[in-house]
Amino acid sequence: MVEKITTYRFERLDQTLSQLNSEDCVIMAGGTDVMVLHKSGRGVPLKFPKPLVFIDHLSELKQVYQNHNDLHIGACCTYSELLEERLIPVPLKDAIKTIAAPAIRNRGTLGGNICNASPAGDTLPLLYVYNAKLVLRSINGDRVVAISDFIQGPRRVGRHQNEILAEIILPSVLEEGAHVVFEKVGNRNADAIAKVGFAGYIRINTDRIDDVRLCVGAVGPTMVRSINIEKMLVGKTIPLADADIAQVVAAFSKIIRPIDDQRSTAAYRKTVALNLLRNFLSMKQYQPN
Ligand SMILES: Cc1cc2nc3c(=O)[nH]c(=O)nc-3n(C[C@H](O)[C@H](O)[C@H](O)COP(=O)(O)OP(=O)(O)OC[C@H]3O[C@@H](n4cnc5c(N)ncnc54)[C@H](O)[C@@H]3O)c2cc1C
The missing domain is CATH 3.30.390.50 (CO dehydrogenase flavoprotein, C-terminal domain)
Known part of the structure:
Protein backbone atom coordinates (compact mmCIF):
# COMPACT_ATOMS: atom_id res chain seq x y z
CA MET A 1 0.00 0.00 0.00
CA VAL A 2 1.23 3.53 -0.81
CA GLU A 3 2.04 5.46 2.36
CA LYS A 4 0.29 8.78 2.91
CA ILE A 5 2.59 11.83 2.87
CA THR A 6 1.62 15.00 4.71
CA THR A 7 2.55 18.12 2.76
CA TYR A 8 2.22 21.85 3.42
CA ARG A 9 2.28 24.68 0.92
CA PHE A 10 1.48 28.00 2.57
CA GLU A 11 0.98 31.24 0.69
CA ARG A 12 3.30 33.26 2.89
CA LEU A 13 6.68 32.82 4.55
CA ASP A 14 5.40 33.72 8.05
CA GLN A 15 2.83 30.89 7.87
CA THR A 16 5.57 28.49 6.73
CA LEU A 17 7.83 29.56 9.60
CA SER A 18 4.98 29.05 12.12
CA GLN A 19 4.47 25.52 10.86
CA LEU A 20 8.21 24.77 11.07
CA ASN A 21 8.19 26.08 14.62
CA SER A 22 5.51 23.62 15.66
CA GLU A 23 6.51 20.58 13.62
CA ASP A 24 9.77 19.14 12.27
CA CYS A 25 9.40 18.96 8.46
CA VAL A 26 11.51 18.19 5.41
CA ILE A 27 11.96 21.49 3.58
CA MET A 28 11.50 21.14 -0.19
CA ALA A 29 12.76 23.94 -2.44
CA GLY A 30 13.40 22.71 -6.00
CA GLY A 31 13.44 19.12 -4.74
CA THR A 32 16.32 18.05 -6.99
CA ASP A 33 18.30 16.74 -4.01
CA VAL A 34 15.36 15.91 -1.72
CA MET A 35 13.75 13.60 -4.29
CA VAL A 36 17.02 11.74 -4.86
CA LEU A 37 17.72 11.45 -1.13
CA HIS A 38 14.33 9.90 -0.41
CA LYS A 39 14.03 7.48 -3.29
CA SER A 40 13.65 3.90 -2.17
CA GLY A 41 14.16 1.86 -5.32
CA ARG A 42 12.91 1.44 -8.86
CA GLY A 43 9.12 1.51 -9.01
CA VAL A 44 8.83 2.04 -5.24
CA PRO A 45 7.18 5.27 -4.01
CA LEU A 46 9.39 7.78 -2.19
CA LYS A 47 9.54 7.55 1.61
CA PHE A 48 9.56 10.72 3.71
CA PRO A 49 10.19 10.37 7.45
CA LYS A 50 8.52 13.70 8.22
CA PRO A 51 5.91 15.96 6.61
CA LEU A 52 7.07 17.98 3.62
CA VAL A 53 6.89 21.74 3.45
CA PHE A 54 7.20 23.42 0.04
CA ILE A 55 9.00 26.77 -0.10
CA ASP A 56 9.95 27.19 -3.77
CA HIS A 57 6.99 29.46 -4.59
CA LEU A 58 7.47 31.97 -1.72
CA SER A 59 8.15 35.39 -3.23
CA GLU A 60 9.89 36.50 0.01
CA LEU A 61 12.64 33.98 -0.80
CA LYS A 62 13.09 34.96 -4.44
CA GLN A 63 14.34 38.57 -4.31
CA VAL A 64 17.73 39.68 -5.63
CA TYR A 65 18.77 43.19 -4.56
CA GLN A 66 21.69 45.46 -3.84
CA ASN A 67 22.30 47.01 -0.41
CA HIS A 68 25.25 49.43 -0.66
CA ASN A 69 27.88 47.19 -2.27
CA ASP A 70 26.46 43.95 -0.84
CA LEU A 71 24.41 41.60 -3.00
CA HIS A 72 21.42 39.83 -1.42
CA ILE A 73 20.18 36.68 -3.18
CA GLY A 74 16.92 35.00 -2.19
CA ALA A 75 17.59 31.36 -1.27
CA CYS A 76 14.82 30.06 -3.53
CA CYS A 77 16.03 31.71 -6.73
CA THR A 78 16.53 28.96 -9.26
CA TYR A 79 19.71 28.72 -11.28
CA SER A 80 17.83 29.69 -14.45
CA GLU A 81 16.47 32.80 -12.73
CA LEU A 82 19.96 33.77 -11.51
CA LEU A 83 21.40 33.43 -15.01
CA GLU A 84 18.91 36.11 -16.13
CA GLU A 85 19.70 38.43 -13.21
CA ARG A 86 21.82 41.50 -14.05
CA LEU A 87 23.34 41.81 -10.56
CA ILE A 88 24.72 38.26 -10.34
CA PRO A 89 28.53 38.32 -10.78
CA VAL A 90 29.85 36.71 -13.96
CA PRO A 91 31.97 34.06 -12.13
CA LEU A 92 28.85 32.85 -10.26
CA LYS A 93 26.97 32.66 -13.58
CA ASP A 94 29.91 30.70 -15.02
CA ALA A 95 29.63 28.21 -12.14
CA ILE A 96 25.86 27.91 -12.55
CA LYS A 97 26.24 27.14 -16.26
CA THR A 98 28.24 24.03 -15.33
CA ILE A 99 25.46 22.67 -13.10
CA ALA A 100 23.41 19.78 -14.45
CA ALA A 101 21.20 20.48 -17.50
CA PRO A 102 18.45 23.10 -18.09
CA ALA A 103 15.66 20.99 -16.55
CA ILE A 104 17.51 20.77 -13.22
CA ARG A 105 18.60 24.41 -13.45
CA ASN A 106 14.93 25.38 -13.82
CA ARG A 107 14.17 23.71 -10.46
CA GLY A 108 17.39 23.70 -8.40
CA THR A 109 18.03 26.66 -6.12
CA LEU A 110 21.11 28.33 -4.67
CA GLY A 111 19.76 27.80 -1.13
CA GLY A 112 19.28 24.11 -1.87
CA ASN A 113 22.89 23.73 -3.01
CA ILE A 114 24.07 25.27 0.28
CA CYS A 115 21.73 23.33 2.58
CA ASN A 116 22.45 20.05 0.81
CA ALA A 117 26.12 20.65 1.74
CA SER A 118 27.59 18.23 -0.78
CA PRO A 119 31.41 18.25 -0.87
CA ALA A 120 30.97 18.61 -4.65
CA GLY A 121 28.34 21.40 -4.59
CA ASP A 122 29.36 23.63 -7.50
CA THR A 123 28.42 27.01 -6.08
CA LEU A 124 30.18 26.41 -2.77
CA PRO A 125 33.86 27.18 -3.61
CA LEU A 126 32.79 30.57 -5.01
CA LEU A 127 30.46 31.34 -2.11
CA TYR A 128 33.36 30.64 0.26
CA VAL A 129 35.72 33.05 -1.53
CA TYR A 130 32.97 35.67 -1.65
CA ASN A 131 32.78 35.30 2.18
CA ALA A 132 29.06 34.59 1.82
CA LYS A 133 26.86 35.21 4.85
CA LEU A 134 23.61 33.35 5.30
CA VAL A 135 20.40 34.80 6.72
CA LEU A 136 18.52 32.10 8.65
CA ARG A 137 14.96 33.16 9.40
CA SER A 138 12.57 31.79 12.04
CA ILE A 139 9.55 33.14 13.92
CA ASN A 140 12.09 34.57 16.38
CA GLY A 141 13.77 36.72 13.72
CA ASP A 142 16.98 36.53 11.68
CA ARG A 143 20.36 35.05 12.50
CA VAL A 144 23.35 35.66 10.21
CA VAL A 145 26.16 33.08 9.93
CA ALA A 146 29.22 32.71 7.71
CA ILE A 147 28.84 29.92 5.16
CA SER A 148 32.02 28.27 6.49
CA ASP A 149 30.40 28.00 9.96
CA PHE A 150 27.04 26.85 8.59
CA ILE A 151 28.35 23.90 6.54
CA GLN A 152 29.67 21.32 9.00
CA GLY A 153 30.11 18.17 6.92
CA PRO A 154 28.60 16.23 4.02
CA ARG A 155 24.83 16.91 4.20
CA ARG A 156 25.31 18.44 7.67
CA VAL A 157 24.51 22.10 8.33
CA GLY A 158 23.94 24.26 11.41
CA ARG A 159 20.26 24.92 10.80
CA HIS A 160 17.76 24.85 13.65
CA GLN A 161 14.56 22.90 13.00
CA ASN A 162 12.45 26.07 12.90
CA GLU A 163 14.72 27.97 10.47
CA ILE A 164 14.68 28.56 6.73
CA LEU A 165 17.68 29.85 4.81
CA ALA A 166 16.16 33.07 3.52
CA GLU A 167 19.01 34.98 1.85
CA ILE A 168 22.60 34.66 0.81
CA ILE A 169 24.61 37.89 1.21
CA LEU A 170 27.78 38.43 -0.81
CA PRO A 171 29.48 41.28 1.08
CA SER A 172 31.09 44.06 -1.02
CA VAL A 173 30.81 41.93 -4.16
CA LEU A 174 29.48 44.86 -6.18
CA GLU A 175 32.62 46.90 -5.50
CA GLU A 176 34.99 46.99 -8.45
CA GLY A 177 38.39 45.48 -8.02
C1 LIG B 1 20.38 15.05 -12.38
C2 LIG B 1 20.99 15.97 -11.35
C3 LIG B 1 22.14 16.67 -11.66
C4 LIG B 1 22.74 17.50 -10.71
N1 LIG B 1 23.88 18.17 -11.05
C5 LIG B 1 24.49 18.97 -10.15
C6 LIG B 1 25.69 19.66 -10.50
O1 LIG B 1 26.21 19.57 -11.60
N2 LIG B 1 26.25 20.45 -9.52
C7 LIG B 1 25.71 20.60 -8.28
O2 LIG B 1 26.27 21.32 -7.45
N3 LIG B 1 24.57 19.96 -7.95
C8 LIG B 1 23.95 19.16 -8.84
N4 LIG B 1 22.78 18.50 -8.49
C9 LIG B 1 22.23 18.68 -7.14
C10 LIG B 1 21.10 19.73 -7.01
O3 LIG B 1 20.46 20.00 -8.23
C11 LIG B 1 21.62 21.05 -6.41
O4 LIG B 1 22.27 20.79 -5.17
C12 LIG B 1 20.48 22.07 -6.18
O5 LIG B 1 21.05 23.33 -5.94
C13 LIG B 1 19.56 21.72 -5.03
O6 LIG B 1 18.57 22.72 -4.95
P1 LIG B 1 17.04 22.36 -4.68
O7 LIG B 1 16.30 23.63 -4.58
O8 LIG B 1 16.55 21.37 -5.66
O9 LIG B 1 17.18 21.69 -3.23
P2 LIG B 1 16.19 20.64 -2.49
O10 LIG B 1 16.35 19.30 -3.09
O11 LIG B 1 14.81 21.20 -2.43
O12 LIG B 1 16.83 20.70 -1.05
C14 LIG B 1 18.15 20.27 -0.80
C15 LIG B 1 18.39 20.29 0.72
O13 LIG B 1 18.38 21.60 1.23
C16 LIG B 1 17.28 21.83 2.13
N5 LIG B 1 16.79 23.18 1.76
C17 LIG B 1 16.55 23.62 0.49
N6 LIG B 1 16.28 24.93 0.52
C18 LIG B 1 16.33 25.32 1.82
C19 LIG B 1 16.15 26.58 2.49
N7 LIG B 1 15.89 27.70 1.80
N8 LIG B 1 16.25 26.62 3.84
C20 LIG B 1 16.56 25.49 4.53
N9 LIG B 1 16.76 24.29 3.97
C21 LIG B 1 16.65 24.20 2.62
C22 LIG B 1 16.32 20.69 1.89
O14 LIG B 1 15.57 20.36 3.03
C23 LIG B 1 17.30 19.56 1.52
O15 LIG B 1 17.90 19.05 2.69
C24 LIG B 1 22.15 17.66 -9.42
C25 LIG B 1 20.97 16.96 -9.12
C26 LIG B 1 20.39 16.13 -10.06
C27 LIG B 1 19.12 15.39 -9.70
Whole structure:
Protein backbone atom coordinates (compact mmCIF):
# COMPACT_ATOMS: atom_id res chain seq x y z
CA MET A 1 0.00 0.00 0.00
CA VAL A 2 1.23 3.53 -0.81
CA GLU A 3 2.04 5.46 2.36
CA LYS A 4 0.29 8.78 2.91
CA ILE A 5 2.59 11.83 2.87
CA THR A 6 1.62 15.00 4.71
CA THR A 7 2.55 18.12 2.76
CA TYR A 8 2.22 21.85 3.42
CA ARG A 9 2.28 24.68 0.92
CA PHE A 10 1.48 28.00 2.57
CA GLU A 11 0.98 31.24 0.69
CA ARG A 12 3.30 33.26 2.89
CA LEU A 13 6.68 32.82 4.55
CA ASP A 14 5.40 33.72 8.05
CA GLN A 15 2.83 30.89 7.87
CA THR A 16 5.57 28.49 6.73
CA LEU A 17 7.83 29.56 9.60
CA SER A 18 4.98 29.05 12.12
CA GLN A 19 4.47 25.52 10.86
CA LEU A 20 8.21 24.77 11.07
CA ASN A 21 8.19 26.08 14.62
CA SER A 22 5.51 23.62 15.66
CA GLU A 23 6.51 20.58 13.62
CA ASP A 24 9.77 19.14 12.27
CA CYS A 25 9.40 18.96 8.46
CA VAL A 26 11.51 18.19 5.41
CA ILE A 27 11.96 21.49 3.58
CA MET A 28 11.50 21.14 -0.19
CA ALA A 29 12.76 23.94 -2.44
CA GLY A 30 13.40 22.71 -6.00
CA GLY A 31 13.44 19.12 -4.74
CA THR A 32 16.32 18.05 -6.99
CA ASP A 33 18.30 16.74 -4.01
CA VAL A 34 15.36 15.91 -1.72
CA MET A 35 13.75 13.60 -4.29
CA VAL A 36 17.02 11.74 -4.86
CA LEU A 37 17.72 11.45 -1.13
CA HIS A 38 14.33 9.90 -0.41
CA LYS A 39 14.03 7.48 -3.29
CA SER A 40 13.65 3.90 -2.17
CA GLY A 41 14.16 1.86 -5.32
CA ARG A 42 12.91 1.44 -8.86
CA GLY A 43 9.12 1.51 -9.01
CA VAL A 44 8.83 2.04 -5.24
CA PRO A 45 7.18 5.27 -4.01
CA LEU A 46 9.39 7.78 -2.19
CA LYS A 47 9.54 7.55 1.61
CA PHE A 48 9.56 10.72 3.71
CA PRO A 49 10.19 10.37 7.45
CA LYS A 50 8.52 13.70 8.22
CA PRO A 51 5.91 15.96 6.61
CA LEU A 52 7.07 17.98 3.62
CA VAL A 53 6.89 21.74 3.45
CA PHE A 54 7.20 23.42 0.04
CA ILE A 55 9.00 26.77 -0.10
CA ASP A 56 9.95 27.19 -3.77
CA HIS A 57 6.99 29.46 -4.59
CA LEU A 58 7.47 31.97 -1.72
CA SER A 59 8.15 35.39 -3.23
CA GLU A 60 9.89 36.50 0.01
CA LEU A 61 12.64 33.98 -0.80
CA LYS A 62 13.09 34.96 -4.44
CA GLN A 63 14.34 38.57 -4.31
CA VAL A 64 17.73 39.68 -5.63
CA TYR A 65 18.77 43.19 -4.56
CA GLN A 66 21.69 45.46 -3.84
CA ASN A 67 22.30 47.01 -0.41
CA HIS A 68 25.25 49.43 -0.66
CA ASN A 69 27.88 47.19 -2.27
CA ASP A 70 26.46 43.95 -0.84
CA LEU A 71 24.41 41.60 -3.00
CA HIS A 72 21.42 39.83 -1.42
CA ILE A 73 20.18 36.68 -3.18
CA GLY A 74 16.92 35.00 -2.19
CA ALA A 75 17.59 31.36 -1.27
CA CYS A 76 14.82 30.06 -3.53
CA CYS A 77 16.03 31.71 -6.73
CA THR A 78 16.53 28.96 -9.26
CA TYR A 79 19.71 28.72 -11.28
CA SER A 80 17.83 29.69 -14.45
CA GLU A 81 16.47 32.80 -12.73
CA LEU A 82 19.96 33.77 -11.51
CA LEU A 83 21.40 33.43 -15.01
CA GLU A 84 18.91 36.11 -16.13
CA GLU A 85 19.70 38.43 -13.21
CA ARG A 86 21.82 41.50 -14.05
CA LEU A 87 23.34 41.81 -10.56
CA ILE A 88 24.72 38.26 -10.34
CA PRO A 89 28.53 38.32 -10.78
CA VAL A 90 29.85 36.71 -13.96
CA PRO A 91 31.97 34.06 -12.13
CA LEU A 92 28.85 32.85 -10.26
CA LYS A 93 26.97 32.66 -13.58
CA ASP A 94 29.91 30.70 -15.02
CA ALA A 95 29.63 28.21 -12.14
CA ILE A 96 25.86 27.91 -12.55
CA LYS A 97 26.24 27.14 -16.26
CA THR A 98 28.24 24.03 -15.33
CA ILE A 99 25.46 22.67 -13.10
CA ALA A 100 23.41 19.78 -14.45
CA ALA A 101 21.20 20.48 -17.50
CA PRO A 102 18.45 23.10 -18.09
CA ALA A 103 15.66 20.99 -16.55
CA ILE A 104 17.51 20.77 -13.22
CA ARG A 105 18.60 24.41 -13.45
CA ASN A 106 14.93 25.38 -13.82
CA ARG A 107 14.17 23.71 -10.46
CA GLY A 108 17.39 23.70 -8.40
CA THR A 109 18.03 26.66 -6.12
CA LEU A 110 21.11 28.33 -4.67
CA GLY A 111 19.76 27.80 -1.13
CA GLY A 112 19.28 24.11 -1.87
CA ASN A 113 22.89 23.73 -3.01
CA ILE A 114 24.07 25.27 0.28
CA CYS A 115 21.73 23.33 2.58
CA ASN A 116 22.45 20.05 0.81
CA ALA A 117 26.12 20.65 1.74
CA SER A 118 27.59 18.23 -0.78
CA PRO A 119 31.41 18.25 -0.87
CA ALA A 120 30.97 18.61 -4.65
CA GLY A 121 28.34 21.40 -4.59
CA ASP A 122 29.36 23.63 -7.50
CA THR A 123 28.42 27.01 -6.08
CA LEU A 124 30.18 26.41 -2.77
CA PRO A 125 33.86 27.18 -3.61
CA LEU A 126 32.79 30.57 -5.01
CA LEU A 127 30.46 31.34 -2.11
CA TYR A 128 33.36 30.64 0.26
CA VAL A 129 35.72 33.05 -1.53
CA TYR A 130 32.97 35.67 -1.65
CA ASN A 131 32.78 35.30 2.18
CA ALA A 132 29.06 34.59 1.82
CA LYS A 133 26.86 35.21 4.85
CA LEU A 134 23.61 33.35 5.30
CA VAL A 135 20.40 34.80 6.72
CA LEU A 136 18.52 32.10 8.65
CA ARG A 137 14.96 33.16 9.40
CA SER A 138 12.57 31.79 12.04
CA ILE A 139 9.55 33.14 13.92
CA ASN A 140 12.09 34.57 16.38
CA GLY A 141 13.77 36.72 13.72
CA ASP A 142 16.98 36.53 11.68
CA ARG A 143 20.36 35.05 12.50
CA VAL A 144 23.35 35.66 10.21
CA VAL A 145 26.16 33.08 9.93
CA ALA A 146 29.22 32.71 7.71
CA ILE A 147 28.84 29.92 5.16
CA SER A 148 32.02 28.27 6.49
CA ASP A 149 30.40 28.00 9.96
CA PHE A 150 27.04 26.85 8.59
CA ILE A 151 28.35 23.90 6.54
CA GLN A 152 29.67 21.32 9.00
CA GLY A 153 30.11 18.17 6.92
CA PRO A 154 28.60 16.23 4.02
CA ARG A 155 24.83 16.91 4.20
CA ARG A 156 25.31 18.44 7.67
CA VAL A 157 24.51 22.10 8.33
CA GLY A 158 23.94 24.26 11.41
CA ARG A 159 20.26 24.92 10.80
CA HIS A 160 17.76 24.85 13.65
CA GLN A 161 14.56 22.90 13.00
CA ASN A 162 12.45 26.07 12.90
CA GLU A 163 14.72 27.97 10.47
CA ILE A 164 14.68 28.56 6.73
CA LEU A 165 17.68 29.85 4.81
CA ALA A 166 16.16 33.07 3.52
CA GLU A 167 19.01 34.98 1.85
CA ILE A 168 22.60 34.66 0.81
CA ILE A 169 24.61 37.89 1.21
CA LEU A 170 27.78 38.43 -0.81
CA PRO A 171 29.48 41.28 1.08
CA SER A 172 31.09 44.06 -1.02
CA VAL A 173 30.81 41.93 -4.16
CA LEU A 174 29.48 44.86 -6.18
CA GLU A 175 32.62 46.90 -5.50
CA GLU A 176 34.99 46.99 -8.45
CA GLY A 177 38.39 45.48 -8.02
CA ALA A 178 38.61 41.72 -7.56
CA HIS A 179 39.58 39.14 -10.17
CA VAL A 180 37.55 35.99 -9.46
CA VAL A 181 37.64 32.64 -11.21
CA PHE A 182 35.74 29.38 -10.94
CA GLU A 183 37.02 26.11 -12.39
CA LYS A 184 35.27 22.76 -12.43
CA VAL A 185 36.79 19.50 -13.56
CA GLY A 186 34.30 16.78 -14.38
CA ASN A 187 33.72 14.12 -17.00
CA ARG A 188 32.25 16.72 -19.36
CA ASN A 189 31.53 20.46 -19.39
CA ALA A 190 28.01 20.27 -17.94
CA ASP A 191 25.63 17.68 -16.51
CA ALA A 192 28.44 16.12 -14.52
CA ILE A 193 29.24 16.18 -10.81
CA ALA A 194 32.61 17.80 -10.06
CA LYS A 195 35.70 15.70 -9.50
CA VAL A 196 37.35 18.93 -8.30
CA GLY A 197 36.10 22.51 -8.00
CA PHE A 198 38.26 25.58 -7.48
CA ALA A 199 37.58 29.25 -6.81
CA GLY A 200 40.17 31.99 -6.60
CA TYR A 201 39.70 35.63 -5.61
CA ILE A 202 42.47 38.22 -5.80
CA ARG A 203 42.58 42.01 -5.40
CA ILE A 204 45.68 43.88 -6.48
CA ASN A 205 46.76 47.38 -5.51
CA THR A 206 49.63 48.74 -7.62
CA ASP A 207 51.18 45.33 -8.25
CA ARG A 208 50.78 44.11 -4.66
CA ILE A 209 48.24 41.63 -3.36
CA ASP A 210 45.71 43.36 -1.11
CA ASP A 211 43.45 40.36 -0.60
CA VAL A 212 43.51 36.78 -1.82
CA ARG A 213 41.12 33.91 -1.15
CA LEU A 214 41.51 30.32 -2.37
CA CYS A 215 39.01 27.48 -2.04
CA VAL A 216 38.96 23.91 -3.32
CA GLY A 217 35.88 21.68 -3.48
CA ALA A 218 35.40 17.89 -3.66
CA VAL A 219 38.73 17.21 -1.95
CA GLY A 220 37.45 16.78 1.62
CA PRO A 221 34.21 16.57 3.61
CA THR A 222 33.67 20.33 3.22
CA MET A 223 35.22 23.11 1.13
CA VAL A 224 38.93 23.62 1.85
CA ARG A 225 40.00 27.20 2.50
CA SER A 226 42.78 28.41 4.83
CA ILE A 227 43.07 32.01 5.99
CA ASN A 228 46.61 31.28 7.27
CA ILE A 229 47.77 30.14 3.84
CA GLU A 230 46.14 33.15 2.19
CA LYS A 231 47.98 35.49 4.61
CA MET A 232 51.30 34.16 3.26
CA LEU A 233 50.50 35.96 -0.04
CA VAL A 234 49.18 39.32 1.15
CA GLY A 235 51.58 42.16 0.28
CA LYS A 236 53.52 40.10 -2.29
CA THR A 237 54.24 41.57 -5.73
CA ILE A 238 52.61 40.27 -8.94
CA PRO A 239 53.76 38.18 -10.79
CA LEU A 240 54.46 35.96 -7.82
CA ALA A 241 57.88 34.38 -7.44
CA ASP A 242 58.05 30.63 -8.12
CA ALA A 243 59.16 30.03 -4.52
CA ASP A 244 56.05 31.79 -3.14
CA ILE A 245 53.76 29.76 -5.39
CA ALA A 246 55.53 26.53 -4.42
CA GLN A 247 55.17 27.37 -0.72
CA VAL A 248 51.41 27.90 -1.03
CA VAL A 249 50.92 24.77 -3.14
CA ALA A 250 52.89 22.72 -0.59
CA ALA A 251 50.81 24.12 2.27
CA PHE A 252 47.55 23.27 0.43
CA SER A 253 48.84 19.81 -0.35
CA LYS A 254 48.91 19.12 3.41
CA ILE A 255 45.29 20.14 4.04
CA ILE A 256 43.39 18.61 1.13
CA ARG A 257 42.29 15.02 1.72
CA PRO A 258 40.42 13.71 -1.31
CA ILE A 259 38.95 10.22 -1.47
CA ASP A 260 38.61 7.51 -4.12
CA ASP A 261 35.02 7.09 -5.28
CA GLN A 262 33.00 6.19 -8.40
CA ARG A 263 33.82 9.55 -9.99
CA SER A 264 37.59 9.76 -9.50
CA THR A 265 40.64 8.77 -7.49
CA ALA A 266 42.20 10.60 -4.58
CA ALA A 267 45.52 10.88 -6.46
CA TYR A 268 43.90 12.44 -9.55
CA ARG A 269 41.87 14.87 -7.45
CA LYS A 270 44.90 16.02 -5.50
CA THR A 271 47.04 16.55 -8.62
CA VAL A 272 44.29 18.47 -10.41
CA ALA A 273 43.44 20.61 -7.37
CA LEU A 274 47.06 21.66 -6.92
CA ASN A 275 47.43 22.34 -10.67
CA LEU A 276 44.38 24.62 -10.63
CA LEU A 277 45.80 26.47 -7.64
CA ARG A 278 49.25 26.78 -9.25
CA ASN A 279 47.71 28.09 -12.50
CA PHE A 280 45.72 30.72 -10.68
CA LEU A 281 48.75 31.95 -8.73
CA SER A 282 50.99 31.94 -11.83
CA MET A 283 48.94 34.49 -13.79
CA LYS A 284 50.94 37.51 -14.94
CA GLN A 285 47.99 39.90 -14.65
CA TYR A 286 44.66 39.94 -12.84
CA GLN A 287 41.82 42.03 -14.31
CA PRO A 288 38.82 42.95 -12.12
CA ASN A 289 35.71 41.09 -13.28
C1 LIG B 1 20.38 15.05 -12.38
C2 LIG B 1 20.99 15.97 -11.35
C3 LIG B 1 22.14 16.67 -11.66
C4 LIG B 1 22.74 17.50 -10.71
N1 LIG B 1 23.88 18.17 -11.05
C5 LIG B 1 24.49 18.97 -10.15
C6 LIG B 1 25.69 19.66 -10.50
O1 LIG B 1 26.21 19.57 -11.60
N2 LIG B 1 26.25 20.45 -9.52
C7 LIG B 1 25.71 20.60 -8.28
O2 LIG B 1 26.27 21.32 -7.45
N3 LIG B 1 24.57 19.96 -7.95
C8 LIG B 1 23.95 19.16 -8.84
N4 LIG B 1 22.78 18.50 -8.49
C9 LIG B 1 22.23 18.68 -7.14
C10 LIG B 1 21.10 19.73 -7.01
O3 LIG B 1 20.46 20.00 -8.23
C11 LIG B 1 21.62 21.05 -6.41
O4 LIG B 1 22.27 20.79 -5.17
C12 LIG B 1 20.48 22.07 -6.18
O5 LIG B 1 21.05 23.33 -5.94
C13 LIG B 1 19.56 21.72 -5.03
O6 LIG B 1 18.57 22.72 -4.95
P1 LIG B 1 17.04 22.36 -4.68
O7 LIG B 1 16.30 23.63 -4.58
O8 LIG B 1 16.55 21.37 -5.66
O9 LIG B 1 17.18 21.69 -3.23
P2 LIG B 1 16.19 20.64 -2.49
O10 LIG B 1 16.35 19.30 -3.09
O11 LIG B 1 14.81 21.20 -2.43
O12 LIG B 1 16.83 20.70 -1.05
C14 LIG B 1 18.15 20.27 -0.80
C15 LIG B 1 18.39 20.29 0.72
O13 LIG B 1 18.38 21.60 1.23
C16 LIG B 1 17.28 21.83 2.13
N5 LIG B 1 16.79 23.18 1.76
C17 LIG B 1 16.55 23.62 0.49
N6 LIG B 1 16.28 24.93 0.52
C18 LIG B 1 16.33 25.32 1.82
C19 LIG B 1 16.15 26.58 2.49
N7 LIG B 1 15.89 27.70 1.80
N8 LIG B 1 16.25 26.62 3.84
C20 LIG B 1 16.56 25.49 4.53
N9 LIG B 1 16.76 24.29 3.97
C21 LIG B 1 16.65 24.20 2.62
C22 LIG B 1 16.32 20.69 1.89
O14 LIG B 1 15.57 20.36 3.03
C23 LIG B 1 17.30 19.56 1.52
O15 LIG B 1 17.90 19.05 2.69
C24 LIG B 1 22.15 17.66 -9.42
C25 LIG B 1 20.97 16.96 -9.12
C26 LIG B 1 20.39 16.13 -10.06
C27 LIG B 1 19.12 15.39 -9.70
